[in-house]
Amino acid sequence: MIQFSNYDIISNLLFATQWTILLSLAAFVGGTSVALALTAARLTRNSLVQKCVHLYVELFQGTPLLMQMFLCFFGLSMLGYEISAWSAAILSLTLFTSAFLVEIWRGCIDTLPKGQWEASRCLGLSFLQTLRFIILPQAIRVALAPTVGFSVQVVKGTALASIIGFVELTKVGTMLNNATFEPFKVFALVALIYFALCYPLSLYSKHLEKKFHVSR
């Protein structure tokens, strides 16, 4: 029987934290890229494309992240596509993140007055030029705070990857709990580490919100 000292518990949890961070980063990068593509598609003003994006958002915002993970992990492998827990987690978190980011960014672009599009058209700017020089510089300032705020949800979402067996912070927490029978201590520490990851992001998001609100 191996004894776990407090030092062992904490060092194991911190070791697992890097997988949580890595998974969050991968999901966030994946989610942003997909959301960028979808936002661009939505801006083309093609009603069929817009409807598809809307359906995508509705589908992934209206179903639990856990179900999406199960479908990616158990479902796809039942259909004959072998997929590891790591890739299933990244795939489902990417879908989840992008669905929310598209909706957040839509709000940000829609807050810009319609007159700006029309003025750009009058000045002879093409669609891409309008986007590059007029819309994006303003939209990014508005979008930054809620996007950073949403990254907190991504970090918290990675905790669900423990259920499909990916070894990250929560999974190591349950494993340590099974080994030490000290759930109070272990899960309090796990929660504390998540808090240490998420709270700076929350604060930064609040800071950005204030900063851009003042300058507008």
Add this chain to the structure above:
Amino acid sequence: MLHFSDLFQYTDVFLSGLLTTVELTLLTTILGIALGTCCAAIRQYGHTVSQRLVAVYVELIRNTPFIVQLFFIFFGLPAIGLKLTPWQASMIALTINLGAYSTEIIRAGLSSIPKGQIEAAKVLGMNFRQTLTRVIFTPAFEKIYPALTSQCIIVMLGSAVISQISVEDLTYAANLVQSRNFRAFESYLVTALLYLVLAIALRFIFNQIGKRLFAYREVR
């Protein structure tokens, strides 16, 4: 190949799971919003110390994953002598979770009420209770109603996690069915769609309730 016909014999398993999810959602929505309203009132009008305490509660819950909160309540609390059934534990965890989010949302509504209106109510001779219900809470809730209801739906979707402490909710039903007939993709797909239908239905019901609650706005 997909075989949805294998799922038909498990209809009652899915239905009882759905019922548990709906039941928990309704209960936690009511309790969570009540908790959030109290905490928001404290955060807005309370004593400095109690304001700080509420802030700590809100930030702690908002910055940790729900599953860790659930595990802490279900596995952690019995270690200090508070034994809970899975149903009670998930009930408490969901309420605490929704409570923290709704505190932030309701507080935003409360701070949008201009001080002058409260003073005006006093001048007009309204008593404390009338001021609270008619001047502060009703307009505040009207402003934040959409945000509050979508948070309730997010919590409903998040409740899928409680199957992990063996509460027999919709996700538990999906796991049970796929372990019996090995039709994982079909079982999870149907469950995901059931959640989607539930989310859409909830949004519709909330909209209807909103129309009733804030009907005084309409011209009669």
